[in-house]
Amino acid sequence: MSFTWTAHRFSGGALALDVANSVVLRFDAERRIDRFDDPAAVDTFAEAANLYGAERNRFGTLVPTKSERRNAFIGLREATDRHFRALVRTENRPDLLADLLEAIASVLRQPAGSGKGTPLDVATAHSALRLIAGPARERLKICPNCAWLFLDRSRNRSRTWCDMAVCGNRTKARRHYRRSREEPKP
Ligand SMILES: [Zn+2]
Numbered sequence: 771m772s773f774t775w776t777a778h779r780f781s782g783g784a785l786a787l788d789v790a791n792s793v794v795l796r797f798d799a800e801r802r803i804d805r806f807d808d809p810a811a812v813d814t815f816a817e818a819a820n821l822y823g824a825e826r827n828r829f830g831t832l833v834p835t836k837s838e839r840r841n842a843f844i845g846l847r848e849a850t851d852r853h854f855r856a857l858v859r860t861e862n863r864p865d866l867l868a869d870l871l872e873a874i875a876s877v878l879r880q881p882a883g884s885g886k887g888t889p890l891d892v893a894t895a896h897s898a899l900r901l902i903a904g905p906a907r908e909r910l911k912i913c914p915n916c917a918w919l920f921l922d923r924s925r926n927r928s929r930t931w932c933d934m935a936v937c938g939n940r941t942k943a944r945r946h947y948r949r950s951r952e953e954p955k956p
Contacts, residue, residue: 775818783921785897833887849873
Protein backbone atom coordinates (compact mmCIF):
# COMPACT_ATOMS: atom_id res chain seq x y z
CA MET A 771 0.00 0.00 0.00
CA SER A 772 1.30 3.42 -0.81
CA PHE A 773 1.97 5.93 1.91
CA THR A 774 -0.45 8.84 2.45
CA TRP A 775 0.54 12.19 3.93
CA THR A 776 -1.88 13.22 6.68
CA ALA A 777 -2.33 16.52 8.55
CA HIS A 778 -0.31 15.06 11.45
CA ARG A 779 2.76 14.91 9.18
CA PHE A 780 2.60 18.70 8.98
CA SER A 781 2.87 19.40 12.70
CA GLY A 782 6.18 21.26 12.36
CA GLY A 783 4.59 24.68 11.92
CA ALA A 784 6.93 25.61 9.05
CA LEU A 785 7.51 23.99 5.68
CA ALA A 786 11.26 23.50 6.28
CA LEU A 787 10.50 21.65 9.53
CA ASP A 788 7.82 19.46 7.95
CA VAL A 789 10.38 18.52 5.31
CA ALA A 790 12.97 17.71 8.00
CA ASN A 791 10.29 15.63 9.75
CA SER A 792 9.92 13.36 6.72
CA VAL A 793 12.36 11.24 8.71
CA VAL A 794 10.57 9.69 11.68
CA LEU A 795 12.55 8.61 14.77
CA ARG A 796 15.69 9.95 13.12
CA PHE A 797 18.08 8.73 15.82
CA ASP A 798 16.54 5.34 16.43
CA ALA A 799 18.55 3.11 14.11
CA GLU A 800 16.05 0.25 14.24
CA ARG A 801 12.77 2.12 13.91
CA ARG A 802 13.89 5.08 11.76
CA ILE A 803 11.78 5.63 8.64
CA ASP A 804 12.72 8.00 5.83
CA ARG A 805 9.46 8.73 3.97
CA PHE A 806 11.45 10.35 1.15
CA ASP A 807 13.15 7.03 0.34
CA ASP A 808 10.21 6.63 -2.02
CA PRO A 809 10.46 9.28 -4.78
CA ALA A 810 6.68 9.17 -5.27
CA ALA A 811 6.25 10.25 -1.64
CA VAL A 812 8.49 13.29 -2.25
CA ASP A 813 6.12 14.34 -5.03
CA THR A 814 2.92 13.75 -3.09
CA PHE A 815 4.43 15.68 -0.16
CA ALA A 816 4.20 18.90 -2.22
CA GLU A 817 0.50 18.31 -2.86
CA ALA A 818 -0.19 17.55 0.80
CA ALA A 819 1.80 20.59 1.97
CA ASN A 820 -0.58 22.75 -0.09
CA LEU A 821 -3.42 21.32 1.99
CA TYR A 822 -1.99 20.87 5.47
CA GLY A 823 1.22 22.90 5.81
CA ALA A 824 1.25 25.84 8.23
CA GLU A 825 2.92 27.92 5.52
CA ARG A 826 0.57 26.86 2.72
CA ASN A 827 0.18 29.60 0.13
CA ARG A 828 3.05 31.62 1.58
CA PHE A 829 5.35 30.60 -1.26
CA GLY A 830 2.65 30.10 -3.87
CA THR A 831 1.31 26.71 -4.91
CA LEU A 832 3.94 24.04 -4.33
CA VAL A 833 4.83 21.69 -7.15
CA PRO A 834 7.15 18.66 -6.93
CA THR A 835 10.90 19.15 -7.01
CA LYS A 836 12.40 18.17 -10.36
CA SER A 837 13.87 14.69 -10.16
CA GLU A 838 17.35 15.93 -11.06
CA ARG A 839 17.16 18.34 -8.11
CA ARG A 840 16.10 15.70 -5.62
CA ASN A 841 19.58 15.07 -4.20
CA ALA A 842 20.12 18.78 -3.54
CA PHE A 843 16.70 18.87 -1.88
CA ILE A 844 17.61 15.99 0.44
CA GLY A 845 20.89 17.79 1.20
CA LEU A 846 18.85 20.84 2.18
CA ARG A 847 16.61 18.71 4.35
CA GLU A 848 19.54 17.20 6.24
CA ALA A 849 21.29 20.56 6.71
CA THR A 850 17.99 22.03 7.97
CA ASP A 851 17.57 19.27 10.50
CA ARG A 852 21.14 19.46 11.79
CA HIS A 853 21.20 23.23 12.18
CA PHE A 854 17.85 23.62 13.94
CA ARG A 855 18.37 20.60 16.18
CA ALA A 856 21.67 22.11 17.35
CA LEU A 857 19.85 25.40 17.91
CA VAL A 858 17.27 23.76 20.21
CA ARG A 859 20.09 22.14 22.13
CA THR A 860 21.82 25.56 22.34
CA GLU A 861 24.96 24.10 20.84
CA ASN A 862 27.28 26.70 19.36
CA ARG A 863 27.65 25.31 15.81
CA PRO A 864 28.29 28.09 13.29
CA ASP A 865 29.51 25.38 10.90
CA LEU A 866 26.01 23.87 10.75
CA LEU A 867 24.50 27.26 9.96
CA ALA A 868 27.10 27.69 7.21
CA ASP A 869 26.22 24.24 5.83
CA LEU A 870 22.53 25.15 5.78
CA LEU A 871 23.18 28.47 4.04
CA GLU A 872 25.21 26.64 1.40
CA ALA A 873 22.44 24.10 0.88
CA ILE A 874 19.91 26.93 0.54
CA ALA A 875 22.16 28.71 -1.95
CA SER A 876 22.59 25.58 -4.04
CA VAL A 877 18.82 25.14 -4.29
CA LEU A 878 18.18 28.81 -5.10
CA ARG A 879 20.91 28.94 -7.72
CA GLN A 880 19.03 26.60 -10.04
CA PRO A 881 17.52 28.22 -13.12
CA ALA A 882 13.90 29.25 -12.58
CA GLY A 883 11.45 26.84 -14.15
CA SER A 884 8.94 27.93 -16.74
CA GLY A 885 6.08 25.97 -15.23
CA LYS A 886 3.44 27.23 -12.84
CA GLY A 887 3.89 27.02 -9.09
CA THR A 888 6.91 27.02 -6.79
CA PRO A 889 9.08 23.89 -6.70
CA LEU A 890 9.06 22.27 -3.25
CA ASP A 891 12.83 22.62 -2.85
CA VAL A 892 12.77 26.37 -3.59
CA ALA A 893 9.89 26.95 -1.16
CA THR A 894 11.69 24.89 1.50
CA ALA A 895 14.81 27.03 1.06
CA HIS A 896 12.74 30.19 1.63
CA SER A 897 11.03 28.65 4.63
CA ALA A 898 14.42 27.77 6.15
CA LEU A 899 15.63 31.34 5.57
CA ARG A 900 12.59 32.73 7.38
CA LEU A 901 13.32 30.44 10.31
CA ILE A 902 17.00 31.40 10.42
CA ALA A 903 16.29 35.12 10.44
CA GLY A 904 12.86 35.42 12.08
CA PRO A 905 11.60 35.27 15.66
CA ALA A 906 9.82 31.91 15.25
CA ARG A 907 12.99 29.94 15.91
CA GLU A 908 12.74 30.92 19.58
CA ARG A 909 9.67 28.67 19.68
CA LEU A 910 11.51 25.69 18.25
CA LYS A 911 11.24 22.42 20.18
CA ILE A 912 11.91 18.69 19.70
CA CYS A 913 9.05 16.26 20.33
CA PRO A 914 10.11 13.82 23.07
CA ASN A 915 8.11 11.01 21.46
CA CYS A 916 8.94 11.11 17.74
CA ALA A 917 11.97 13.48 17.71
CA TRP A 918 10.32 15.84 15.20
CA LEU A 919 11.19 19.51 15.17
CA PHE A 920 8.21 21.82 15.70
CA LEU A 921 7.32 25.41 16.53
CA ASP A 922 5.42 25.84 19.77
CA ARG A 923 2.92 28.54 18.87
CA SER A 924 1.02 28.33 22.15
CA ARG A 925 0.81 31.61 24.03
CA ASN A 926 2.77 30.47 27.06
CA ARG A 927 5.01 28.09 25.10
CA SER A 928 3.80 25.12 27.08
CA ARG A 929 3.49 22.59 24.27
CA THR A 930 5.47 19.42 24.80
CA TRP A 931 4.41 17.31 21.83
CA CYS A 932 4.51 17.94 18.10
CA ASP A 933 0.87 16.80 18.06
CA MET A 934 -0.98 16.16 21.33
CA ALA A 935 -3.52 13.94 19.60
CA VAL A 936 -0.81 11.56 18.36
CA CYS A 937 2.41 11.77 20.36
CA GLY A 938 0.86 13.11 23.58
CA ASN A 939 -1.78 10.41 23.71
CA ARG A 940 0.63 7.63 22.83
CA THR A 941 2.89 8.59 25.69
CA LYS A 942 -0.03 8.94 28.10
CA ALA A 943 -1.32 5.53 27.08
CA ARG A 944 2.09 3.97 27.64
CA ARG A 945 2.34 5.55 31.07
CA HIS A 946 -1.12 4.36 31.97
CA TYR A 947 -0.30 0.84 30.78
CA ARG A 948 2.86 0.78 32.88
CA ARG A 949 1.03 2.08 35.96
CA SER A 950 -1.80 -0.36 35.65
CA ARG A 951 0.70 -3.22 35.50
CA GLU A 952 2.90 -1.99 38.31
CA GLU A 953 0.31 -0.90 40.83
CA PRO A 954 -1.44 -3.62 42.78
CA LYS A 955 -5.13 -3.81 41.98
CA PRO A 956 -7.36 -2.83 44.86
ZN1 LIG B 1 5.85 13.85 18.03
